[in-house]
Amino acid sequence: MRIALVGPAFPYKGGGARHTTELAHRLAAAGHEVVLESWKAQYPGFLYPGRQTIDVPEGELFPSTSRRLSWRRPDGWYAAGRRLRSYDLVVLAVLSSVQVPAYLGILRGLGDKGKAVALCHNVLPHEPKPYDRPLMRALLRRVGRVLTHTSEQAVLAEALTDAPVRVAELPMHLPAGRPEGGAGGAGLLFFGIVRPYKGLDVLLRALPEGVRLTVAGEFWSGLEEAGALIAERGITDQVDLRPGYLAAEEIPGLFARADALVLPYRSATASQNVLMAFEHGLPVIATRVGGFPAQIRDGVDGVLAEPDDPDSLRAAVTRLQADRAGFRARVERPDPEPVWRGYLDALTAP
Numbered sequence: 001m002r003i004a005l006v007g008p009a010f011p012y013k014g015g016g017a018r019h020t021t022e023l024a025h026r027l028a029a030a031g032h033e034v035v036l037e038s039w040k041a042q043y044p045g046f047l048y049p050g051r052q053t054i055d056v057p058e059g060e061l062f063p064s065t066s067r068r069l070s071w072r073r074p075d076g077w078y079a080a081g082r083r084l085r086s087y088d089l090v091v092l093a094v095l096s097s098v099q100v101p102a103y104l105g106i107l108r109g110l111g112d113k114g115k116a117v118a119l120c121h122n123v124l125p126h127e128p129k130p131y132d133r134p135l136m137r138a139l140l141r142r143v144g145r146v147l148t149h150t151s152e153q154a155v156l157a158e159a160l161t162d163a164p165v166r167v168a169e170l171p172m173h174l175p176a177g178r179p180e181g182g183a184g185g186a187g188l189l190f191f192g193i194v195r196p197y198k199g200l201d202v203l204l205r206a207l208p209e210g211v212r213l214t215v216a217g218e219f220w221s222g223l224e225e226a227g228a229l230i231a232e233r234g235i236t237d238q239v240d241l242r243p244g245y246l247a248a249e250e251i252p253g254l255f256a257r258a259d260a261l262v263l264p265y266r267s268a269t270a271s272q273n274v275l276m277a278f279e280h281g282l283p284v285i286a287t288r289v290g291g292f293p294a295q296i297r298d299g300v301d302g303v304l305a306e307p308d309d310p311d312s313l314r315a316a317v318t319r320l321q322a323d324r325a326g327f328r329a330r331v332e333r334p335d336p337e338p339v340w341r342g343y344l345d346a347l348t349a350p
Contacts, residue, residue: 001032002086002087002089003027003035003087004036004087004091005024005027005037005091006080006090006092006093007020007091007093008039008095009062011057012038012053016093018173019121019170021060023091024062032348034064035087036064036065037066038066039067040069041072042069068080069102077102077108078105079109080106081106081108083109085111085112088115089347089348090106090115090117091116092143093121094118096125097131097132107143115144116142117144117347118140120153121170121269122153123140123157126266126269127195127196133160136160137161140157140161141163147166147347149269149291150269150291154166166346168342168347169291169343186259187211187212187214187258188214188260188261189254189255189258189260189261190261190262191216194222194223194226197265197267198263198265199264199266199287199307199308200222202264202307202308202310203262203313204226204233204235204239205229206264206313206317207233207235208318211321213239214240215240216242217244219243223241251276255281258282259282260302260324260327261282261283264305264307265286265287265289265307267307269290269291271291274286274295274296278332278333281328281331281333283328284301285316287304287305287313289307292304297330300327301327301331301332302327303317303319303327
């Protein structure tokens, strides 16, 4: 099959770019002829407060990648669709409703919605704006089918379109590898882009006395507020704030020094962070939102808490800290291959 992927790739950073690139590699390895249509300018800067691009690739680049799409050139969207008319399948990686105008232009140039799939990392954002729903409705009604990563996201998609909606578990595509000699001991790790829905403020309110916490990642907002809350609670000596983008080579050492990854999200869809923690031998503390309850065996390789509830989260932290070695010993390294096979099947099957 001739397949075109449309989505971010290097020099863009983050899970979306890595997923699109790994998906291209996997499809090519399965025998398909694959091209990756990426961006030279994906968003206006004011829509993405973090760092958009990186200088050094964090994985193997996909050779058949073009970077011609630009938010500044709507004429290029239609031209991209026309270039892709000869392909059997056109996969649009949907990470934000901001992409929708460009994708609508591509679909207009494509002219055949039956060969288009909207691969939705998020059907609607965690922190929605009034324009998100109408934009996503406009996109999902113009594709042949939709792929989501959880059943909850599928329900959202089905409310916006009559197109068939499939669900496939998000396979692991972030940095792997369990470092040798990692014994933990540095307390909790909060990792990734810091946004309100991820509940860092809840974690800071819940942090028990004497438990150390490392917060590593870009702050889209709330850095001053986090500092003020830390000072208010008198936990300055317990919390290590490391704002800024983390390169891939820094991640294994960061995970090796932690006792557990903590995900105090207020809401979630599908996350790579649980699988990445297990890959590095870490148990996980998370809230009962999104896919976390299906990924974590409560009391075995992690502990689940109620969302937006500092008391519940504090009890979960205390429970895990009481048996750190036991929880760590019960973590099983995930096998990504069966998940990837199912994912490719869901994406390419008629």
